[in-house]
Amino acid sequence: xxxxxxxxxxxxxxxxxxxxxxxxxxxxxxxxxxxxxxxxxxxxxxxxxxxxxxxxxxxxxxxxxxxxxxxxxxxxxxxxxxxxxxxxxxxxxxxxxxxxxxxxxxxxxxxxxxxxxxxxxxxxxxxxxxxxxxxxxxxxxxxxxxxxxxxxxxxxxxxxxxxxxxxxxxxxxxxxxxxxxxxxxxxxxxxxxxxxxxxxxxxxxxxxxxxxxxxxxxxxxxxxxxxxxxxxxxxxxxxxxxxxxxxxxxxxxxxxxxxxxxxxxxxxxxxxxxxxxxxxxxxxxxxxxxxxxxxxxxxxxxxxxxxxxxxxxxxxxxxxxxxxxxxxxxxxxxxxxxxxxxxxxxxxxxxxxxxxxxxxxxxxxxxxxxxxxxxxxxxxxxxxxxxxxxxxxxxxxxxxxxxxxxxxxxxxxxxxxxxxxxxxxxxxxxxxxxxxxxxxxxxx
Numbered sequence: 001x002x003x004x005x006x007x008x009x010x011x012x013x014x015x016x017x018x019x020x021x022x023x024x025x026x027x028x029x030x031x032x033x034x035x036x037x038x039x040x041x042x043x044x045x046x047x048x049x050x051x052x053x054x055x056x057x058x059x060x061x062x063x064x065x066x067x068x069x070x071x072x073x074x075x076x077x078x079x080x081x082x083x084x085x086x087x088x089x090x091x092x093x094x095x096x097x098x099x100x101x102x103x104x105x106x107x108x109x110x111x112x113x114x115x116x117x118x119x120x121x122x123x124x125x126x127x128x129x130x131x132x133x134x135x136x137x138x139x140x141x142x143x144x145x146x147x148x149x150x151x152x153x154x155x156x157x158x159x160x161x162x163x164x165x166x167x168x169x170x171x172x173x174x175x176x177x178x179x180x181x182x183x184x185x186x187x188x189x190x191x192x193x194x195x196x197x198x199x200x201x202x203x204x205x206x207x208x209x210x211x212x213x214x215x216x217x218x219x220x221x222x223x224x225x226x227x228x229x230x231x232x233x234x235x236x237x238x239x240x241x242x243x244x245x246x247x248x249x250x251x252x253x254x255x256x257x258x259x260x261x262x263x264x265x266x267x268x269x270x271x272x273x274x275x276x277x278x279x280x281x282x283x284x285x286x287x288x289x290x291x292x293x294x295x296x297x298x299x300x301x302x303x304x305x306x307x308x309x310x311x312x313x314x315x316x317x318x319x320x321x322x323x324x325x326x327x328x329x330x331x332x333x334x335x336x337x338x339x340x341x342x343x344x345x346x347x348x349x350x351x352x353x354x355x356x357x358x359x360x361x362x363x364x365x366x367x368x369x370x371x372x373x374x375x376x377x378x379x380x381x382x383x384x385x386x387x388x389x390x391x392x393x394x395x396x397x398x399x400x401x402x403x404x405x406x407x408x409x410x411x412x413x414x415x416x417x418x419x420x421x422x423x424x425x426x427x428x429x430x431x432x433x434x435x436x437x438x439x440x441x442x443x444x
Contacts, residue, residue, distance in 0.1 A: 027185050028171045032164040035192050039160050039201065044088040046156055048081040052203035053121055054132050056155060058139035059146045071119070077151035078121065079111035125315040127305055134300040137246030138205040155203040162207040163200035167191045169214040174406050176221060177366050183410035190402045199395045206395055209247045213254060213376075213396065215239035217369045217403075220258065223276035224265070224365035233279050240287035248300060252291040254376045259284030261372040272365070303383065310384055327383070334385035352397075355404025362407045373399040 039046070048056070053074050060070035087103035090096050096103070115121045122128065145154035167188040174184035191197050200207030219235025222228050243251035262281035265272040294300060307323035309315060320326055342349050352374075359367030377396030384393055 027181060028168055028188055031171075031185060031188050031192070032167060035164060035167070035197075036160060039156075044085045046159070046201065047085040048078045048152075048155070048203050050078075050122055051132075051205075052081075052155065053078040055139045055142060055203065055205070056146065056151045058132070058136070059142040060151070062140060062143040063147050072116070074151060075112065075115055075121065077155075079108045079115070081152060082111060083108035123314045123316065127301070128309060128314050130299075131301045131306060131309065134298070135205060135245075135247060137242060138208050140245075141208060142203075159201040159203055159207060162211060163192065163197050166200050166207065166211050166214060167197065169211060169218065170402060173214060173218045173221065174403065176218060177364070179406055179410045182413065183406040186409045187402055187406035190405055194398045194402060195391055195395050196398045196402060199392055204392070205246050206392060209243055209250055210395070212239045212243035212246060212251075213373055213399075216243070216254065216258070217373065217399075220262075220280050220369050221365055223280040224262075224272060224368070226274050226276040229276055229279055232276060233283060236280060236283045237287075240283070240290075244287070244291050244294070248291050248294065249303070249306070250376065250380060252288055252295075253379050254373070255284045255287035255291065257372045257375050257379075258369070259288060261368050265368060306384070310386070327385070331382050331385045334381075334387065334390070337387065338390070348398075348401075351401045351405065354408065355400045355402075357404075358407040358411075359400060359404040362411060363404070366403055366407075367400075370400040370403045 056074035056077055057067075057070045060073050061067065065073065083104045083106075086107040087100045090098075090103050091100050118124070120129070142155055142158055145158040148154060149157055170191045171184045171188040174187045175181070179187075196210060200210050215235050216239035219232040219237075219239060222232030223236065240251060240255060243254065259281055262277050262284060266277050266281060295302060304323065307327055308319050311320050311323055311326050312318065356367070356371065359370055363370070374397045377394045377399070380396070381390050381394040386393075
C-alpha cells in the first residue's frame, strides 16, 4: 500500500509539475500570439525599404538565382510593397477619388519602369554595394523563408518570427535576472510595443542584430553574476559571432563598449571582481579584435567608406576631403535638433530616466549591460546623424526602457515570497534572505 501511494503521489507530482511548466510558457506564447494578430491588422504599415530590396536580392542569389533574376524578383516585391503603401496613403487624402487598385497599379508600374534596367534602386557604385556584401547574416536567414513563401510573404513572416523571438529572449533574460513572470511579461510587451519590436519586424537586419545583442546580454548577465562560465561564455561568443556576420560595424562597437564596461567593473566594483567578469571582458576584447581582423583581411567597408556614402549621397557626388570634420559638424547640429525634439515630447527621456534609476538600484549587473547597449545605439546615430535614419539606427537606445521598467513592476506590483529559484537566479551578493521572505528593503 505505501508503494502504491508513493507511485500515485509521484505521478500526481509529475502532472502538476508539467502543468506548472506549461502555464509558465503559456503567458509569453500568448503574448506572441496576440502580437501576430496585431501584425495581421497592421496591413500596409509593414513595407519594404530600399535596404530590404538588397537583402531580398541577396537571398534570391543564395537560392541560386542569377544577379539579373534576383534583381527582377526583388524589385517586383519592392515595387508591389511600396505601391500598396502609396495607394493606402493617397486614399487618405480628401481630394483623391480613384480606387485603391488603380492607385496601386499606377505606382507599381512607375516603380518598375524606373528601376527595371538599373543595377540597383539606389546606385550600382561598387563602394556602396560593398557595404551590403559584408552583411550576409540577414539574407542567409531570409533565404529559406523567401524560397518557401516568396519575397513579400517570406520576409514579412521572418520579421514577425524575429520580433516574437526577440520578445521571448527578453522574457527569458528578465526571468534569468530573477524577476517574476509578471514583470518578465511586462518586459516582453515593452519590447514589442517600442521601436525595438517595430524595427525587429521590418525586412531589415536590425531585428536579427537585436536578437544577437540579447543573446550577448543574457550570457553577460550569467557571467557578471558568476552563475555559469561555460553557458554564459557560449552565449556571449555565439551572440558576437552572429552579430558580426549580421552587422559587423555594430558588433565591433558593442564589443568595445561591453569590454570597457566589464573592465571598469573589474577595476572599480569589488563585488564583480571574479572570473565571470574576466571572461566577459576577454570575450568582448577578442570579438572586437576578430571584427577588426576580418575587416582588414576580407576588405570589408570601413567607417571611412560609410562616411563618404553619407556625405556624397550614396557616392552620387564627389568624395569630400575631410569626412570626419563634416561628421562632427553634422553631429552637433543633429544633437541640438534631437535635444529640442526630446524637450518638446520627452516621453523617451522620462521612460529612460525611470528605467535607468531602476537598473542602477536593483539591476545587479543588468543595468551595466543595458546602458552599454544603449551607448552602442547612440554611437550608431552619432556616426550617421541623419534625421530620417535616427530612429532605426538608434533603436538599441530603448534597451534600458525594456529591461529597466520591468524592475519597477517586480518591485511594486509582484506579490508572493521570494523562492529559492529567484535567489539562485539573482546570483551572489544578494542580502541574506530566507526563502519565503522578502529582504527588508523589498517590503511593500
